[in-house]
Amino acid sequence: MQSFQLVNVHPIPALHARLEQYVEPMTGARHVHLASDQQEMAFLVGFPTVPQASDGRAHILEHLTLCGSEKYPVADPFFAMMRRSTATFMNAMTYADRTIYPFASTDITDFFNLLDVYLDATFFPKLDYLSFRQEGWRHVLKEGRLRYQGVVFNEMKGAFDNPMRALYRGIAANLLPATTYQYDSGGDPLIIPELTHEMLVEFHATHYSPSQAMFMTAGRVDAAAIQSRIVDRVLSRRQERLAPRMPELATPWTQPRETEVRIPSQQTSDNEFGMQLAWRFGESNDATAAARLQLLERGLLGDASAPVLKAMQGAGFGRPSALNGVDDSTRHLMLHLGMAGLTAPQMETAQTVVLEALQAAAEGVPAEVLRAALRDMRFSQRQIVGGGTPDGLARLIRAVPALMNGGDVVSAFDNEQILGRLEQEIAEPAFFSNMVGTLLEHPTRLLARVIPDADYAAKRERVELDRLAMQEARLTEQDRQRILDEDEALSMHRLKGSDYSALPCIRPGDVGTEPSPLPAIRELAPQVRLFEAATNGICYATLVRDLGAIAPDDWPWLDLYADVVEDLGVGTLSYEEASRWRKQQVPAFSVTLDTLQPTGQSSVMPQLKTHVAILEEEQSHAVAVLRAWMSPRFDELDRIAFLVKSQAERILNDLADSGGFYAQLSATAPCSPRRSFSHLTRGLPSLPFTASLRKMSGSPEGRQEIARQLERLHALISACPTRLIWTGAGDLASAAAPSLALEAGSPPAMAPTQTLQGGPAANAALRVASQVNHCHIAWPAPRLGHADAAALAVAAELLTHRSLHRRLREEGGAYGGSAAYSGEDGLFTMNSYRDPRVAGTYADFALSLEELVHTEHDVSAMDEAIISVIKRLDKPLPPRDAALTADRLDQLGIDTTLRREHRRQVLSCTPAQVRDAASRWLSIGRSSRAASVTQADQPLDGMVVVEVASLAR
Known part of the structure; x- marks a missing residue:
């Protein structure tokens, strides 16, 4: 059989990378490889998946491919590899028109181990009936009543709580009719039960062919070695060539259309309506057209002075x-x-406001606005991303649509040629005006009136229960017995266990004993630190203010300050002028609130961080922006009122989708000072304050009071100690260091931090208008450096992989469940996510702990748990995150010696140490519990019901 043939090579100097494109001539399989020296090696295989129904077949198939294959006929090879691998990323993702299976690893042996598993899973899955019933949907008899169960079924019930998702799906269905985008590829829980096992198997056969496959890789691995493995494992066995499959194009319209989209509502207030205009254009694989549209967006919405945003x-x-x-x-x-x-x-x-603003925008925007937009697009290509997805893998994921739809793959990785062309186009004065004119005249436009529906979740629940009641009325005794037999077969399927010896694995002896290196600290000037890093020509500056002098009574105001200060005017510039000026100076600017808990103290230090990122050739602009935002304006009362009201309404209107977040903070606050700070500023206690802000913003007196409080707080912040963290190329940063001291002089002495008492354990059921529950339980735990820290970290992995996954997901039907230990927070937690149960889940938490304490875990279980801890410790960070982490650990007194000792203790951890540590710290009687719940009348295991909406009034 022929191997892959090279069809194109494109160097990308800005990324220090080379893009290689290959095709296998017999099947037409494609391979795109981004060769670089990045530490993480990435892989994904993707398939066009274009369902013509909302029964979730693409999504459920994604789950089933991970439930065993020909070569690895175990129940859950994907989840097994999560604990047998040093992978820094493993996942599978279903989009509206495609499904991808990505992973990343820093170890070459582990990379090829995972490659084998992923190839066999996607091309030769078992797709057995019982796995379909577990992951997709099935009938169960719950206390004698007919109900639905299934992992994807419950996952999507949770997804349907999100108002923005409902809005987007409603618009897509109307703007892209008669295409795959008309349907919900994730699956509508009211339609998922229409899917049969046979339909799912047929969907795999028609969509997961090598001729449809997109293989994409990145990093310091040889493309030929990957191709050899693909040929050997897949193409030598499957050589059919199917016609290319792509999502359909929608038919152009001759005139605009209108529709209504209903979204879930929690508040039932009269100001939850919306208006959305949406335009449909040509194909997204036209990289130049996409770039022009991005320029149009930035001209209309890019800053506070942009015509439509203004x-x-x-x-x-x-x-x-x-x-x-x-x-x-x-x-x-x-x-x-x-x-x-x-x-x-x-x-x-x-609608009139937006259309009139577009008419005004047709007069054009300043040329510097478009030049700044092009600079931002160049910055986005260079930036090494974080956020949990490795940089190389993130670039592959973004390029999948271009490869799938026949676009220019090179432009998805390197847009320099397009940017050069656009630099010439924007020199034409009429460039922007012409784009706006085309937009105004474009017939394929949808007006969506957004209608809040406080009964959204309840109506869907009633439809589901009514259908079940009709089905139950028709059940015969044989039908009931079949459901019971199937449930029993599924239980036996889970309990029989699997022989994982066929799966490859990385063992503790295969990993190094030294902790991952962090950037070295160089003191360039008083209170100015440099962290040298390869950043693709980007410099990062973070100004840190230690706010220990800010009293706890001011913490809610401090959180508001961090939310709004970046959008205020500064100095003599109005907010519009400041926004435009800043956008011309730097491509990225943000303000965040963080906390630091010094080692050995039950106290927290709030920290305000101002972040700037800039192309290194314009690094002096970073200094100007940081200096400017030391003098925000608090006299623009209407602007402050708008920002405060907008932020408050976003929070209060999103209570259902945020229920799990509030439950997490409620459970953990009594156990950790840092979590207590977050609970006070962003958790349930903050909701009455947020509601009062919304009310205050509506009156002149209230606006003046908000401005007065923010200005008073700013004076306190300005007197706090200041440091600057600079990340980038050493030579350039060293030259700029003196100016980066910001003329602050010597900082005042460190102010005392604020002590937070743990408080009583929580025992709360937070009721929100949702369709699924989220359960959390927490304990205070020793921090990093304690003798039990390593054992608790291993215990969390044992609980996650050996007990909670089986009890909560496979048996309980939750989308997920896990345990975690935080050495910085001094915290141990367990949780479930998108869960149909509450009391049953807390019973499983208790059973899992009992099993942990009384089980003699074998060598394999311990090895897997240890590897799971090590890969978390070793996950590479993008440059700025690595610098901030190094600085943070230095402040906490966590040096290389301590990190090395913790790693040694993890690698040598024994079952006895795990049992002893769990017995000392994880007693159910000392736990703190909180859950976000759908109904107050379901079994809640004695938790006290709290109506979340009542706190927000």
């Missing part, structure tokens, strides 16, 4: 929609412009 923010009602902007996730390019936070009568007025 009009929406200055309308005197509502706020810009979170959906606004370019959408290139489908085969068509789309643009969204809309407003949220409206009353019903304001929907028509909001």
Whole structure:
């Protein structure tokens, strides 16, 4: 059989990388390889998946491919490899028109181990019936009543709680009719039970062919070695060549259309309506057209002075929609412009506001706005991303649509040629005006009136229960017995266990004993630190203020300050002028609030961090921006009122989707000072304050009081100690260091930190209008450096992989469940996510702990748990994150010696140490519990019901 043939090589100097494209001539399988010296090696295989129903077949198939294959006929090879591998990333993702299976690892042996598992899983899955019933859907008899169960079924019930998801799906279904985008590829829980096992098997046969496959890799691994493995494992056995499969294109319209989209509502207030305009354009694989549309978006929405954003923010009602902007996730390019936070009568007025702003924008925007936008696009290509997905893998994922839809793959990785062309185009004065004119005249435009529905979840629940009641009425005794027999077979299937010896693994002896290196600290000037790193020509500056002098009574205001200060005017510049000036100076700017808990103390140090990122050739601009935002304006009361009201309404209108977050903070706050700070500032105690802010923002007196409090707080912040952290190329940063001291002089003495008492353990059931539950339980635990720290870290992995996965997901039907130990927070937790149960889950938490303490774990279980801890310790960080982590550990007194000793203790951890540590720290009687729950009348294991919506009034 022939091997892959090289068809194109493209060097990318900005990334220190080389893009190679290959094709296998017999099947047409494609391989794209981004060769670089990045530590993490990445792989994904993707398939076009274009369902014509909302029964979740693409999503459920994604789950089933991970439930055993020909070569690895175990129940859960994917989850088994998560604990047998040093992978820094493992996942599978279903989009509206594609499914991808990505992983990344820093170890070459582990990389090829995972490659074998992924190839066999995707091309030769077992797809057995019982796994379909577990992962997809099935009938169960719960206390004698007919009910649905299934991992994907429950996952999607949780997904349907998200208002933004409902809005996007509603618009896509109407803007892209008669295409795969009309359907919900994740699956609508009301339609998922229509899917049969036979339909799913047929979908795999028609969509997971080598001729449809997209193989993509990145990093310091040889493309030929990967191709040899693909040929040997897959193409030598499957050589069919199917016609290319792509998502359909929608038919052009001759005139705009209108629709209504209903979204879930928690507050039932009169200002939860919205108006959304959406345009559909040509194919998203046209990289130049996509770049032009991004320029249009930035000209319309890029900063507070941009015409459409300015009009929406200055309308005197509502706020810009979170959906606004370019959408290139489908085969068509789309643009969204809309407003949220409206009353019903304001929907028509909001449409007028946006359309009139577009008419004004047709006069053009300043040339420097478009030049800054091009600079930002160049910055985005260079930036090494974080956020949990390795940089190389993130670039592969972004390029999948171009490869799938026949676009220019090179442009997905290297847009320099396109940017050069656009630099010439924007020199034409009419460039932007012409784009706006085309937008105004474009017939394929949808007006969506967004209608809040407080009964959204309840109505769906009633439809489900009514269907079940009709089915139950028709059940015969034989039907009931079949359901019981199937449930018993599934239980036996889970309990019989699997022989994992066929699966490859990495053992503790295969990993190094030294901790992963962090950037070295160089003191360039008083309170200025340099962390040298390869950043693809980007420099990062973070200004840190230690806020130990800020009293706890001011912490809610401190959180508000961090949320709004970056959008205020500065010095003599109004907020519009400041926003435009900053956008021209730097591509990235943000303000965040963090906390530090000094080692050996039950106290926290709040920290305000101002982050700037800039191309290194313009690094002096970073200094100017940081200096400017030392003098924010608090006299623009209407601006402050708008920002405060918008932030408050976003929080209060998103209670259902945030229920799990509030439950997590409620459970952990009594156990950890850092979590207690987050609970006070962003958890349940903050909701009355947020509601009061929304009310205050509506009156002149309230606005003045908000501004007064923020200005008072700013004076306190300005007197706090200041440090600057600089990440980038050493020579350039060393030259800039003196100016980066920001003329602050010597900082004042460190102010005392604030002690937070643990408080009583929580025992709360937080009721929100949701369709699924989220359960959390927590304990205070020793911090890093304690003799039990390593054993508790291993215990968390044993619980996750050996007990909670089986009890909560496979048997309980939750989307997921895990345990975690945080050495920095001094915290041990267990949780479930998108869970149909509450009391049963807490019973399983207790059983899992009992099993942990009384089980003699074998060598294999311990090895897997140890490897799982090590890979978390070794996960590479993007440059700025690595620098901030190094600085943070230095402040905490966690040096290389301590990290080395902790690693040694993890690698040598014994079952007895795990049992002893768990017995000392993880007593159910000392736990703190909180859950986000759907109904107060379900079994809650004695937890006290709290109506979350009542706190927000």
